[in-house]
Amino acid sequence: MTRKLLQAALVACAFAATGAQAQTEIQWWHSMGGALGDKLNELATQFNKSQGDYKVVPVYKGSYPESMTAAIAAFRAGNAPHILQVFEVGTATMMSAKGAVVPVYKLMKDSDEPFDPKAYLPAVSGYYTDAKGNMLSFPFNSSTVLFYVNKDAFRKAGLDPNKPPKTWKDFSQAAEKLKASGAKCVYTTSWPSWMHVENFSAWHNVPIGTKDNGMGGLDAKFTINSPLHVRHVSMLGDFAKKGWFTYAGRTSQGDAKFTSGECAMFSGSAGAQAGIRKGAKFDWSVNMIPYHDDVKGAPQNSIIGGASLWVMGGKTNNAYKGVAKFFAFLSRPEVQMAWHTGTGYVPITHAAYELTRKSGFYAKDPGAEVAVKQLTNKAPTANSKGLRFGNFVQGREVIEEELESVFAGKKDAKSALDEAVRRGNEVLRKFESANRS
Amino acid sequence: MVENRPFLTFVAHAVLIAGVVVVAFPLWVTFVASTLTYEQIANVPMPLWPGDQFLANYGQVLTAGSTKGSAAPVSTMLFNSLVMAVVVAVGKICISIVSAFAVVYFRFPLRRFIFWMIFVTLMLPIEVRIIPTFKVASDLGILDSYLGLTLPLIASATATFLFRQFFMTIPDELAEAARIDGAGPMRFFVDVVLPLSRTNVAALFVILFIFGWNQYLWPLLITGQESMYTVVIGIKRMIVGGDAATEWQLVMATAMLALMPPAAVVILMQKWFVKGLVETEK
Amino acid sequence: MEKRVLFRSSWLPYLLVAPQVAVTVIFFFWPASQAIYYAFQLQDAFGLESRFVGLANFQDLFHDDRYFESFKTTAIFSGLVACSGIGISLVLATMADRVVRGALAYKTLLIWPYAVAPAIAGVLWAFIFAPSIGIVTYALQKLGIDWNWIINGDQAMLLVVIASVWKQISYNFLFFLAGLQSIPKSLIEAAAIDGAGPFRRFWTIVFPLLSPTTFFLLVVNIVYAFFDTFGVIDATTQGGPAQATQILVYKVYYDGVKAADLGGSSAQSVILMAIVIALTAVQFRFVERKVQY
Numbered sequence A: 001m002t003r004k005l006l007q008a009a010l011v012a013c014a015f016a017a018t019g020a021q022a023q024t025e026i027q028w029w030h031s032m033g034g035a036l037g038d039k040l041n042e043l044a045t046q047f048n049k050s051q052g053d054y055k056v057v058p059v060y061k062g063s064y065p066e067s068m069t070a071a072i073a074a075f076r077a078g079n080a081p082h083i084l085q086v087f088e089v090g091t092a093t094m095m096s097a098k099g100a101v102v103p104v105y106k107l108m109k110d111s112d113e114p115f116d117p118k119a120y121l122p123a124v125s126g127y128y129t130d131a132k133g134n135m136l137s138f139p140f141n142s143s144t145v146l147f148y149v150n151k152d153a154f155r156k157a158g159l160d161p162n163k164p165p166k167t168w169k170d171f172s173q174a175a176e177k178l179k180a181s182g183a184k185c186v187y188t189t190s191w192p193s194w195m196h197v198e199n200f201s202a203w204h205n206v207p208i209g210t211k212d213n214g215m216g217g218l219d220a221k222f223t224i225n226s227p228l229h230v231r232h233v234s235m236l237g238d239f240a241k242k243g244w245f246t247y248a249g250r251t252s253q254g255d256a257k258f259t260s261g262e263c264a265m266f267s268g269s270a271g272a273q274a275g276i277r278k279g280a281k282f283d284w285s286v287n288m289i290p291y292h293d294d295v296k297g298a299p300q301n302s303i304i305g306g307a308s309l310w311v312m313g314g315k316t317n318n319a320y321k322g323v324a325k326f327f328a329f330l331s332r333p334e335v336q337m338a339w340h341t342g343t344g345y346v347p348i349t350h351a352a353y354e355l356t357r358k359s360g361f362y363a364k365d366p367g368a369e370v371a372v373k374q375l376t377n378k379a380p381t382a383n384s385k386g387l388r389f390g391n392f393v394q395g396r397e398v399i400e401e402e403l404e405s406v407f408a409g410k411k412d413a414k415s416a417l418d419e420a421v422r423r424g425n426e427v428l429r430k431f432e433s434a435n436r437s
Numbered sequence B: 001m002v003e004n005r006p007f008l009t010f011v012a013h014a015v016l017i018a019g020v021v022v023v024a025f026p027l028w029v030t031f032v033a034s035t036l037t038y039e040q041i042a043n044v045p046m047p048l049w050p051g052d053q054f055l056a057n058y059g060q061v062l063t064a065g066s067t068k069g070s071a072a073p074v075s076t077m078l079f080n081s082l083v084m085a086v087v088v089a090v091g092k093i094c095i096s097i098v099s100a101f102a103v104v105y106f107r108f109p110l111r112r113f114i115f116w117m118i119f120v121t122l123m124l125p126i127e128v129r130i131i132p133t134f135k136v137a138s139d140l141g142i143l144d145s146y147l148g149l150t151l152p153l154i155a156s157a158t159a160t161f162l163f164r165q166f167f168m169t170i171p172d173e174l175a176e177a178a179r180i181d182g183a184g185p186m187r188f189f190v191d192v193v194l195p196l197s198r199t200n201v202a203a204l205f206v207i208l209f210i211f212g213w214n215q216y217l218w219p220l221l222i223t224g225q226e227s228m229y230t231v232v233i234g235i236k237r238m239i240v241g242g243d244a245a246t247e248w249q250l251v252m253a254t255a256m257l258a259l260m261p262p263a264a265v266v267i268l269m270q271k272w273f274v275k276g277l278v279e280t281e282k
Numbered sequence C: 001m002e003k004r005v006l007f008r009s010s011w012l013p014y015l016l017v018a019p020q021v022a023v024t025v026i027f028f029f030w031p032a033s034q035a036i037y038y039a040f041q042l043q044d045a046f047g048l049e050s051r052f053v054g055l056a057n058f059q060d061l062f063h064d065d066r067y068f069e070s071f072k073t074t075a076i077f078s079g080l081v082a083c084s085g086i087g088i089s090l091v092l093a094t095m096a097d098r099v100v101r102g103a104l105a106y107k108t109l110l111i112w113p114y115a116v117a118p119a120i121a122g123v124l125w126a127f128i129f130a131p132s133i134g135i136v137t138y139a140l141q142k143l144g145i146d147w148n149w150i151i152n153g154d155q156a157m158l159l160v161v162i163a164s165v166w167k168q169i170s171y172n173f174l175f176f177l178a179g180l181q182s183i184p185k186s187l188i189e190a191a192a193i194d195g196a197g198p199f200r201r202f203w204t205i206v207f208p209l210l211s212p213t214t215f216f217l218l219v220v221n222i223v224y225a226f227f228d229t230f231g232v233i234d235a236t237t238q239g240g241p242a243q244a245t246q247i248l249v250y251k252v253y254y255d256g257v258k259a260a261d262l263g264g265s266s267a268q269s270v271i272l273m274a275i276v277i278a279l280t281a282v283q284f285r286f287v288e289r290k291v292q293y
Helices: A002-020 A034-050 A064-076 A088-096 A104-110 A122-128 A151-156 A168-180 A192-203 A227-242 A253-259 A270-279 A317-331 A333-343 A350-358 A367-375 A392-407 A413-434 B006-033 B038-042 B054-064 B074-105 B111-121 B130-139 B146-154 B158-169 B172-180 B185-196 B198-213 B217-222 B231-239 B248-268 B270-280 C012-038 C056-062 C065-098 C103-115 C118-128 C135-142 C153-181 C185-193 C198-228 C230-235 C248-258 C262-292
Strands: A024-030 A054-060 A083-087 A138-143 A145-150 A185-189 A263-269 A284-287 A305-312 C041-043 C050-052
Touching: A024 A034, A024 A064, A024 A317, A034 A054, A034 A317, A034 A333, A054 A317, A064 A083, A064 A088, A064 A305, A064 B130, A064 C248, A083 A088, A088 A122, A088 A305, A088 A392, A088 A413, A104 A305, A104 A317, A122 A138, A138 A270, A138 A317, A145 A151, A145 A192, A145 A270, A145 A367, A151 A168, A168 A185, A168 A227, A168 A263, A185 A192, A185 A253, A192 A227, A192 A392, A227 A392, A227 A413, A253 A263, A253 A270, A263 A270, A270 A284, A270 A367, A284 A367, A305 A317, A317 A333, A333 A350, A350 A367, A392 A413, A392 C248, A413 C041, B006 B248, B006 C065, B006 C103, B006 C118, B006 C153, B038 B248, B054 B074, B054 B248, B074 B111, B074 B146, B074 B158, B074 B185, B074 B198, B074 B231, B074 B248, B074 C012, B111 C012, B130 B146, B130 B217, B130 C012, B130 C248, B130 C262, B146 B217, B146 C012, B158 B198, B172 B185, B185 B198, B198 B248, B198 B270, B217 B231, B217 C230, B231 B248, B231 C118, B231 C230, B248 B270, B248 C103, B248 C118, B270 C103, B270 C153, C012 C041, C012 C262, C041 C056, C041 C262, C056 C262, C065 C103, C065 C153, C065 C198, C065 C248, C103 C153, C118 C135, C118 C153, C118 C230, C153 C198, C153 C230, C185 C198, C198 C230, C198 C248, C198 C262, C230 C248, C248 C262
Parallel strands: A024 A054, A024 A083, A185 A263
Antiparallel strands: A083 A305, A138 A305, A145 A263, A145 A284, C041 C050
C-alpha cells in the first residue's frame, strides 16, 4: 500500500519535473559499482547543473559483460541507451556493429564540439581508433596493469623493501627468499590473460596476433604460442609448482589476496590502488611490471584496460547534440583530473596529466603516476598500441582456460598455448564470418 | 517396530544426528558470519560463535545493500522476491485449475490437442529455451518489470496435471446432482470443485511459492535495474564486487534473509509441503 | 480414464483454457520454435545481419571436442549428484523409519534445505570452502590437504556436487520415507519370524520394494542435475576452472549470453531439448506402468 502511494508520488514528481522544463534525457548505462559509481554520478550531476537543456541519467547495469549483454538485447528490442560504457575487450564487437553505433569523431564533428584525438595519450587513443585514424569511442576509464609489493613481507624475508623486482630474474630471487621466510602466498595476479599474455606481449614488443594485433582487419590470427610466450607461461607454471605463484581466479580476485596481506607480490589493475589504500594494514609500493631482460627492446610500454563510452545509433539529433556536449564536458582537464585522482584510473589526456602533476598530487602519492609512466614508457609500436580481436570476450576466456590448465599442472605451456591459438582462431573466424559486410 | 534392538536404534539416532548436523552446518556458519565484522571473517579461522555485528550487518543490507558491489537495499529485493513468488504461485494455480476443469469436465474439439500442448511444456525447462524467451520478453517490452519477471514462469504443466488427477477422483455423483439442480458449470466449479480443492491448492501453493522465490536464471537475465532485483540475484551481484574484496558478512546476512522466508514456509506448513511435493511429482 | 458426467458449452471450455494456452504459446512454443530457427542461422551480436547457414552450427558443435567434454562433465556431474544424493537419503530415511522417538524433529531438521535456492546453496558452500578464508579449507589445511577449487578442477567438481546434493537430500529423503512407510509391516514381521536379521530384511524385502521409488528418484535427480543446478554453478565456479564444471546448460547460457553466439547456443538448446524429451519419455513410461498396477 505504502509502495503504491510512493509510486504515485514518484509519478507525480516525474510529471512535475517534465512539466517544469523540457529537458532531453540522455541514458547512460555503466558498470561502475560502489565508490566508482558515486564518482560517476558526481560527473553526471555536475554536467546537469552546468546547463539546462540536457539531463544525463546514469544507470548501473551490472558488470561489464552484463551491461554489454543488456545493451545488445535492448538494441535488438529498439530501446538502447544513448551512451554505453564498454570494456576494452568488447571494442572489436562494437566497432563491427556499424549501424548500431555512432562513431565519436563523427558525433563531435556533426555537433561542432571541439575534439582532438591528439589530446589523448597515444596508448589510450590508439586503442579506440580505426585504421583510418578516426576515434570511434570516447575514452573514459583507462587503467593498466601494475606490480604491487608488500614491503613488510620483503623486510621479513631479508629483502630490500625499496628494491622491488624489476625483471623476472629478480622476481625469482625474491620469491625464493619470500617462500623461505614462510610467506603463505608469494605472488598472485588478477586478470591473468590481461597481465601475462596481453600486457606481457606489449611490454616485450611481441605481437598477440597478426594484422597489428587485429587492428588491421578481421582476418587476424593469434600468435601467442611464440617461444617467448611459451617460455613465460611455462615459467609461471613452474612458479605455481614451487609454491611461488598462487592462482586466484580470472578476474579481480587477486586484489583481495594482496590487500589482506596474504600475498607478498601481486599484479593487478591500477584501479586496485584505491581498495588497497583503504584496506591494507602494511607498507606497500606500486611499481612497473617485471620483464625478461634478455628480450631485445623490453620493456616497451604496457597497454590499457578499462572501458570507453560508445554512442548507440537510432537516436534524435537533439539527443546527439547533448551527448556531444557531455563528452566535451568530460574532456575538460579539471574534470579529467578529478576523475583520475578520485578513482585511481589513468589520466587519459596530456593536459589532465600535466594539470595533476602541477597540482602536486604525484609528490604526495607517487604510485598514482607509475601507470602513466608505464603506458608512455616508449612510443607505442604495432605490437603495443593495443589489440582488437572479434568477440574477445570469448577469446580471452579461451586463453584463461588454457592458462588455468598450465597453472593446475595439467598441461605443459606449449600445448596449452597451441590449443589457445587454435581455439581462439576459431572464435575469430566465427566472428569474421558473422560480420562479413 | 518389529523387534527391539537397542544397539540399532542407537545407531539410527547417531546417523540421523550426524545427518542433521552436516545439513545444518552451512546454515550455522552463514549465520555466524552474518554477525561478524569483515576482519573477523578474513582472519582465518573465523570464529564459530556469533559476534556482535548482527544489527549492524542486517541493518546495513536491509537499508543500503553492500558498499562495494550492488548498493540496492535488500528490503527492496525481498519485496520483489515476495511479489514474484506470490504472483507465480497464484498465477500458476489460477490458470491451471480452470484449464484442468475444462479438460476434465468438457468434451470439445481440440481437447486432446490442448491437453498434449500443455503436457509438452513439462519437458522443456526454461533453462533450455532461455535466450529466445528473453528475446520474446524484450520484444514485448516487459524487461525490468514485474510482468516480465513472473508471466513467462506461469506456463507450466505440473499444476494442471495435479488438478486433473484430483478432479478425476471427485465422484461423478456430485456433478450429476449439480446438473439435476440446474447448476451451470461455473456454479459447480465455485460451489463444489473449489472447496474440495482447498488442500491441493494449499499444498501446491507451498511448492510453487518456493519455486518462484528461488528462481535464478530468469530474473538474472530480465532484471537490469537494481530496483527490480530479487534477493537471490542481489546476492550474486554483491559477490561480483569489481576491484574490491567481497564483503562476506553482508553477503551472508543477505543469504540468511533470502533463505529464511521459504524455509519458514517449508517448516511451518510441513504437512502441505510434503503433500504438495509428493503429489506434484507423481 | 474419462468422466461420465460432462457439461456442455460451445465456448466456455475455450475461455477456461485460454490463459494457459496463451502463456504457453507466447512463452513456450514461440521461443522454442525461435531456438530451432536460430540454430540454423549465423548472426552478429547486434542482430544486424543474419544468414542461413544450414547445419553449420551443429557441425561446429560436433567438431568441438569442448562440447563433448561438456557432455562428459554433465554425465559425471549428474551421476555423482544422483547416486550420492540417493544413497545418503536412503540411509537417512531408513534410519528415520526405524526411530520412534524424535522422528518428526529429525524430519523437520532434514527437509529445510529444499527451501534454499540453488544459487544460495552455492554461495553457502563456496564460502565454507573458500580458498583463503573458508573454515573447512582451514581444517583441510590442518590435515595437510591443499584445497583450492579455483584452480583444481576435481575439487571444483566436488564442491558443486556437494552443494547440489545438500539441497536435494531433503527431496529424496521425503520420497524414501513415504516409500518405506507404505511397505506393509506384516511383510517385515513375517521375515523377522523366519529369522532374517535387519540387514538381510533390508536387502531382500525393503530395497526391492523401494525400487520404483529409487528409479523415479534417479530420473528426477538427473533432471535436477541437468537444469536446476545452474544456479549452483553460476554462483560458485562459473563453469571453471578450465571448463571442469561446465555442464551443458551452463554452456548454452555462456555461449548465448556472454559470448553472444546465438546460433551456436541455439543449436545446443535444440540438442538439449532432444535429450530432455527422451528423459521425460522414460519417466512417463515408468509413471504409466506404475499407474497400471
